[in-house]
Amino acid sequence: MRAAVFTAPGPPEVLLVRDLRDPGDPGEGEVRVKVGAVSVNPIDTYVRGGVVSPGPAPSEENPRIIGCDWAGTVEAVGSAVSRFAVGNRVWGVSRGIARDGAAAEVLNESEDLCFPTPEDRTDVQAAALGLAAVTAHLGLFRTGGLEERETGERFVFVQAGSGGVGSAAVALAAAAGYRVVTTAGSDAKRSACRERGAEVTFDYGDPDLADRLEAVLSHERMEEPRGFSVWLEGHRDPDLHAAIPLMRQGGAIVLFAGRSSEPCFPLGALYTRDISLRGFAMFNATAEELQTAAAGVARIEPLIARSYPLSEIARAHADQEAGDTGDRGGKLVIEL
Template structure:
């Protein structure tokens, strides 16, 4: 099978595109003929060797996938050959990833694909959608009528948080780095958009939400806790999901006197049952057209190294080259 893979960690150029054996399926595994995958920051960290996880070599990166069941192991009960499926949580904790024509995936990490939703959309919504759902509903316990601030509403996770919060009946304030990205946020349903290069974020938030926001969702790797906590309402909740090496100052006093709480998480620590609950909502909202994954561009799988470079430039170097997900089409 054709696959994008590495034989050592390093920069994007270590990614090779060539032939690898089709993986064999074990008892509870499903062999998926992969149609589309998407690129996530965690993929680039693993490829670079920046995250200490076991990597079977040659290692195939990639968490997300959408495709068609090719074969099933003897203990598989939920899927049959020919079923369309989607999923995430691959390429992690010693598992091989998805950047290949075929992937052997444990049944518990796969979900039925809605009939009228394209593979590219399913792949683009997978990790970022599950991440947004976990943070909003399991951790922050968002309720209808609350106000949520999302720092970066046009990106992969940010756009999912924005849309899910609106589906749940929240008011959403989003930031954007350009007029084009501000328009994306408005088109996705944001009630108020702050162009942070032109406006003072704290002043703008206080103007729109004088009593503070109930939830502050932080997408940046190095959060400004002083700014965030000053904008939180009494008993406000802050969600962080990036910045593995970040060590920013933390204003303990303002935080505790407001009865605030801080929620940090990574989606791959969630159980299969927790992630499946998210996937059911995501599939339904995609089928209903209420959830629209932001896809910045679609590239062939053979350009996986280029995709990793773009993702790395956007995440680490803050170049702003992406407004959504990179999706790779498999041959």
């Protein structure tokens, strides 16, 4: 089978397409999937570059397959599989970190880590949901504590609403009945955020952003107590001094990026208003939590910047690292 691999950490050019041994029949509780599409995430570039490397060391003798997110069609099922049958279309996340990834023509995966692909979604669309959409759902609902609402008088703030996680979070929060405020770096990307459900958008580089957010929260339709119910922070160096005063009493600031950041923040303004500061990593979620999140994101339309053939996966990685995700933002996807 063809697969995108690397034999040593390095720049995008270390990615090669090679013929590898077929994984064979699925084991107990596994399904064999013919892969149709794989998406590219920042974490994939970190793994390839050696920044994140918990799995087996790549070598010439044991090349490592790249890629976390995938979608395809079940070709065979192992014993004890009950949720899927041959011909079912499925998608999944979380490969490629501590084990071989998904950028291959065929893979075997535990049925607990496979999710049904909605009938109206292509493999490219399903792969584009991937860990970005699952992260958004986990951050908003499991970690942030959002609940479905009938009246949209509470606000959610999503930092960087045109990226993979941010674009999914905007759509999810709006669909759940919240008024969404977000940021993006260009007029085209802010327009795309509004199309996905954001009520108000700002440039994240605006030096007066905190004042503009405060003005939004002073709106007469705002439900008391005022402030953001959840602040989903996608920047690696969050400004908690600005965020905490803008939170609703009992609200949650949710962090999922900034591995090396060491932010300072006003502790008194945090604990005296019952505000929580919560960090999480999608890779720590249980299979049950992933299944819940996957079902929750099935209703949203993924934002896709562009797709590439498997032979151009190195270019896709270079584009991801350069932030070249098109005028409107979104995911980069590899078609097999």
